[in-house]
Amino acid sequence: MGRAIGVIGAGGWGTALAKLLCEKGDEVTLWCHGEATFREMEAKGENVTYLPGVPLPRQLKITRSLKEVVPDKEVLLFAVPSHLVREVMQGAVPHMVPHTTLVCGTKGIEEGSLLTMGEVLIDLFGEPKRRHLTFLSGPSFALEVARGLPAAITLAAYDDEVGSDVQKTLSTQNFRVYTSQDVIGVQMGGVVKNVIAIAAGISDGLALGDNARAALMTRGLAEMTRLAVRMGADPLTLSGLPGLGDLILTCAGELSRNRRVGLEIAKGRKVSDILAGMRMVAEGVRNTRSVRLLAQRLEVEMPIVEQMCQVLYKGKTPMGAVRDLMQRTLKRELP
Numbered sequence: 001m002g003r004a005i006g007v008i009g010a011g012g013w014g015t016a017l018a019k020l021l022c023e024k025g026d027e028v029t030l031w032c033h034g035e036a037t038f039r040e041m042e043a044k045g046e047n048v049t050y051l052p053g054v055p056l057p058r059q060l061k062i063t064r065s066l067k068e069v070v071p072d073k074e075v076l077l078f079a080v081p082s083h084l085v086r087e088v089m090q091g092a093v094p095h096m097v098p099h100t101t102l103v104c105g106t107k108g109i110e111e112g113s114l115l116t117m118g119e120v121l122i123d124l125f126g127e128p129k130r131r132h133l134t135f136l137s138g139p140s141f142a143l144e145v146a147r148g149l150p151a152a153i154t155l156a157a158y159d160d161e162v163g164s165d166v167q168k169t170l171s172t173q174n175f176r177v178y179t180s181q182d183v184i185g186v187q188m189g190g191v192v193k194n195v196i197a198i199a200a201g202i203s204d205g206l207a208l209g210d211n212a213r214a215a216l217m218t219r220g221l222a223e224m225t226r227l228a229v230r231m232g233a234d235p236l237t238l239s240g241l242p243g244l245g246d247l248i249l250t251c252a253g254e255l256s257r258n259r260r261v262g263l264e265i266a267k268g269r270k271v272s273d274i275l276a277g278m279r280m281v282a283e284g285v286r287n288t289r290s291v292r293l294l295a296q297r298l299e300v301e302m303p304i305v306e307q308m309c310q311v312l313y314k315g316k317t318p319m320g321a322v323r324d325l326m327q328r329t330l331k332r333e334l335p
Helices: 012-023 035-044 082-090 117-125 127-132 142-146 160-170 183-205 210-230 235-239 241-252 257-266 271-276 283-298 303-313 318-326
Strands: 004-008 027-031 061-063 075-078 101-104 133-137 151-157 175-180
Touching: 004 012, 012 027, 012 075, 012 142, 012 160, 035 061, 075 082, 082 117, 082 283, 101 117, 101 127, 101 160, 117 127, 117 133, 117 183, 127 133, 133 160, 133 183, 133 241, 151 160, 151 183, 151 241, 160 175, 175 183, 183 210, 183 235, 183 241, 183 257, 183 283, 183 303, 183 318, 210 235, 210 241, 210 283, 210 303, 235 241, 241 257, 257 271, 257 283, 283 303, 303 318
Parallel strands: 004 027, 004 075, 027 061, 075 101, 101 133, 151 175
Antiparallel strands: 133 151
């Protein structure tokens, strides 16, 4: 008999992880917010919108009620857009039991408060819950994971014993999970990489070449590391799967939603029109503004993020952003 596991969020990532755990033999209940997606999965046995062509296990239980997915679970994993985490998880609070381990599969910063997802969860569930919080991040397109293709990812935990337990729960022959104690570094790598991926998409869309993309990714990694380290992260974390690994995937992968946004911006389309035509969330658009505000608060220099904010929210042309980045004051290369 497998473990009792709840998954909150039936987008691509939540559904892929629910499928993976079901196939391991766990008793998985998946919470779906949207009625259309719920009916689709119930009728077709497939999440057509987010994971087309991937059959769902017959034993996967799907519900629209948090009362059915939260209580009495050993592990509760959630993967909802960052701007909805507080609202959704607030609904889970009355049903949560003390021993349940939370696995955060969301990458982002809360708008307004600029809190990390970990800080939001502690705010919601209280300081005693900290020991049972874990955070999943790294290069992992949901569609590839759902298809059983090899992937490696990092799980950060405040408590080593809890982290080891979740590592064993999630790991399969094709899904390798590493552990880390660097909760801040693992979280922040997954946030900033989305912003850089939009910039990489713009660069590719403007046909600026491989040199430009490589420069963007490398300097983007430097910005990511500066911010995370200022927040207390270990810089080595950002050279691993949650930082460099996820950055490479999101900036160059054909399945990257954030890169796709950049490609469309390069065509001259308005951001609002691009987002209106996407069913899946491109976290980088919201993350850009939040990361910029956080960088300003912490006095961290992030020129690529600054220029992306100008393009996304101030109407600056992509070529104007390229020009200003290339003409910055000359200096030594620093991390």
